[in-house]
Amino acid sequence: MPSLNLQQQKAVDTHTGPVLIIAGAGAGKTRVITHRILNLIKSGIAPDSILAITFTNKAAKEMKERVFDLLENEKSLNLPITADWQNEKPFVSTFHSLGVYIIRNHAKEFGLNRHFTIYDRTDSKRAVKEAMMQASVDPKKFDPGFILNKISLTKGDGLGRLQYLDSSKGFVEEIVAEVWEKYDAILAKDKALDFDDLLSKTAQLIGRNESLKKFYGNKWKYIHVDEYQDTNKVQYNLIKYLTEGHVLSGQEKNICVVGDIDQNIYSWRGATIENILNFEKDYPESQVITLEKNYRSTKIILAAANDVIKKNVMRREKTLYTDNVEGDKISILVSYTEDDEARSIADNARKLIENGVEAKEIAVLYRANFQSRALEEAFIKKNVPYQLLGTKFFERKEVKDVLAYIRAALNHGSLLQESHSSKGLHEAKRGVGDISENESWGDIARIINIPARGIGKVTVAKILNARSDLVTLPMPIQDKVREFFKLLEDIGKEIIEKKPSEVVKFVIKETGMERMYKKGDSEDEERLLNMQELVSVAMQYDSATVAEVRPPQPPHLEGIEKMLENAALATDQDEIKADKNAVRLMTVHASKGLEFEHVFIAGMEQNLFPFKHMDEEKVSKSEEEEERRLFYVALTRAKKRICLSYAIVRTIYGAQRVNTPSEFIDDIDKGLIEEQVVEKPTGAKAIFIDF
Secondary structure: OOOOOHHHHHHHHOOOOOEEEEEOOOOOHHHHHHHHHHHHHHOOOOHHHEEEEEOOHHHHHHHHHHHHHHHHHOOOOOOOOOHHHHHOOOEEEEHHHHHHHHHHHOHHHHOOOOOOEEEOHHHHHHHHHHHHHHOOOOOOOOOHHHHHHHHHHHHHOOOOHHHHHHOOOOHHHHHHHHHHHHHHHHHHHOOEEEHHHHHHHHHHHHHHOHHHHHHHHHHOOEEEEOOHHHOOHHHHHHHHHHHHHHHHOOOOOOEEEEEOHHHOOOHHHOOOOHHHHOHHHHOOOOEEEEEOEOOOOOHHHHHHHHHHHOOOOOOOOOOOEOOOOOOOOEEEEEEOOHHHHHHHHHHHHHHHHHOOOOHHHEEEEEOOHHHHHHHHHHHHHOOOOEEEOOOOHHHOHHHHHHHHHHHHHHHHOHHHOOOOOOOHHHHOOOOOOOOOOOOOHHHHHHHOOOOOOOOOHHHHHHHHHHOOOHHHOOHHHHHHHHHHHHHHHHHHHHHHHOOHHHHHHHHHHHOOHHHHHHOOOHHHHHHHHHHHHHHHHHHOOOOOOOOOOOOOOOOOHHHHHHHHHHHHOOOHHHHOOOOOOOEEEEEHHHHOOOOEEEEEEOOOEOEEOOEOOOOOOOOOHHHHHHHHHHHHHHHOOEEEEEEEEEEOEEEEOOEEEEOOEOHHHHHOOHHHEOOOEEOOOOHHHOOOOOO
């Protein structure tokens, strides 16, 4: 994409007031945002008065790198490459990282210190289970994941527990509210926030405080929001409060949002399509710019995508087009069973690789996670390299243990003091092993016996629940507990003096985890390799610079903070390693924002894609349209070729089901589809059906 097209240039040149950019798939929206930021700075806008927010770490990292590269290569700016200049760059982050930044700067408002713990979904689910036990709620009758999801969606709507309880309509809601109260107490005890708190508490803080609203409105005079169609209510409120701050500080609402209604696929996690549909009502003075030229896909692929999405009603009219080649027609692969389907896809992927296609340029997408089982088995049997997205690196037990040691050390010593004195833990007033109200109790409970130290559950319960003085414990136990807290202080000293990668090495070695896993089996060896990989991850933060205005602090603390933050906020896409040449297996939801030369879409069967829950009699119109948008997203991931695959018979929930092809296949003009390929059934699994 050598230069900006007319519509892109218009978006880049429109600086003031509200701007809505409707950007179709592959239309170069990141290029537009980054060049718009460059153009603002070239026009005299201070770099650090520009905010750009997106959803995933991967997207934020890409945007940040592209912005910084543009700035450093723009000769007309003549900007000095100094530490001060690095700190004055535009603030580019995810929504959650923005929340972390603001909460850290106002931690006392929430009874926290700067190093508060961030619960990931696994941590939250564990805490909900604990809350259910405290509330005498049977996990066999109420799924902890269901309760956590209810809490999460309610927070995403900008509501609290009491508001939820007031609007409750029955027994289930009362149970959720009761567990929620216990869950909040567990978070408070652990000095922790969950994912949803990072947004809800930030929005509450700014929304109720006019001076803060004005402060941040004046700090970030130009706001950019990527993937605006995916915002939920609390994200919408946060952006609204920041733009209200613009007015309070005597300026226009300089808000530029970029999105595509046709790619709204996250309603199940609270995304509200009305946010982008109503943008012009919320900002009557707004300008709307539509980007329809696609730079990714062939004409055939775009024609199919346009055929599919035009049936939706809740959208703004647009038609993607491209100057790319016509391309290959869309192929249909028909198999008898899901195992035959998986075998055929693996065979076709292997042929592509043998013909010179890089494995990482091939993706297999599916609607539901359970479909990965057959696919993964087939790729193993066919010896085709693959990477399955789903198990995040930072959710592995041994990795979480190392990070828990670091967080516990941060919260144990005088590092928790807001002064961030460079003398650090050497000035700790309390003795080794004294127990503080600022301890990260969840982290301590997790690691106090990793490796095993002979500190029993009863002792741990006494320490964590009663927070009693150590002198009430037997002397041998006192010694073990003191040794543990001494270890935390030693880690704290490393944090003060050493780079993040050196801190991670110290934790692995000095805690005894390295010795423990060296003595184990092949699985333990894998755990040790994962911890060593964490050292490599930490090296990325060794040269972190201080980006926040606050009192002097230890030189490497910024890197440690950023590493812990990114670990807690990691997504599935962060697991994709560009240097790993393997076929990607993932859900369509996980593929959003990615692109591949060759895409297989598996399970193209009615009631699987489009998906229909087993207990549903009829799919609502809004659900139907979202499924169509999801298929549109799947199609537009492909650059060169698409293969749609379905099985005549599929086993779901232990029962075989005879399928009809997805209605989405019928939506595509037959002239865009090549002749169907029917794969023969294999071995004993052959199933013949007389239609």
